[in-house]
Amino acid sequence: MDRDRRRWLAGAAVLMGGAGVAALAVPFIRSMGPSARARAAGAPVQVDFSRLEPGQQITVEWRGRPVWVMRRTKRMLARMREPEHLRRLRDPGSRVETQQPPYARNATRSIRPEIFVVIGICTHLGCVPTYRPEESPPDLGPDWIGGYFCPCHGSRFDLAGRVYKGVPAPTNLVVPPHRYLSDTVVEVGVHPQTEGG
Numbered sequence: 732m733d734r735d736r737r738r739w740l741a742g743a744a745v746l747m748g749g750a751g752v753a754a755l756a757v758p759f760i761r762s763m764g765p766s767a768r769a770r771a772a773g774a775p776v777q778v779d780f781s782r783l784e785p786g787q788q789i790t791v792e793w794r795g796r797p798v799w800v801m802r803r804t805k806r807m808l809a810r811m812r813e814p815e816h817l818r819r820l821r822d823p824g825s826r827v828e829t830q831q832p833p834y835a836r837n838a839t840r841s842i843r844p845e846i847f848v849v850i851g852i853c854t855h856l857g858c859v860p861t862y863r864p865e866e867s868p869p870d871l872g873p874d875w876i877g878g879y880f881c882p883c884h885g886s887r888f889d890l891a892g893r894v895y896k897g898v899p900a901p902t903n904l905v906v907p908p909h910r911y912l913s914d915t916v917v918e919v920g921v922h923p924q925t926e927g928g
């Protein structure tokens with residue numbers, strides 16, 4: 732876990748471009764929450780994603796784990812609903828209830844369809860998957876609509892963190908509790924209907 736954590740921390744606060752090749756420092760990520768020690772203990776983390784372009788994602792730390800906030804494009808939203816894509820997934824309807832809070836148990840696994848919030852830990856053995864938003868790259872094949880690829884043992888997840896059939900990971904990526912404080916700020920670690928977590 733320590734090794735995985737170091738690895739993702741090195742990439743934290745990094746924004747991935749639509750082509751998956753551009754990595755930029757993100758000075759605009761304002762961590763408005765409490766101290767790092769309090770965050771490690773589980774305090775909520777507020778994320779301003781106002782400058783996140785469609786197709787990009789940012790990484791923040793919550794409870795010592797990476798959490799991704801990704802803004803989906805209209806095309807991503809359309810492709811992840813295609814029936815032939817859904818047939819490739821192990822649990823397209825998110826039947827396993829522990830994978831997400833009830834308000835994220837829907838077609839996009841999110842509160843707002845265009846914004847996806849998910850814990851970036853593979854449900855196989857805990858590696859950190861790689862964001863691969865490009866369609867049909869040579870190494871992932873013609874059926875790849877964009878998503879997350881785990882380099883450790885090859886598990887694949889789609890743009891809603893739903894696991895594909897035939898890979899080692901047993902379940903979808905986990906959606907953490909989260910709520911929106913405004914149009915551009917999401918708070919990770921608190922359910923919408925509660926005030927204190």
Ligand code: FES
Pocket residue numbers: 853854855856857858881882883884885886899900
């Ligand atoms: S830890 Fe991701 S595939 Fe094994």
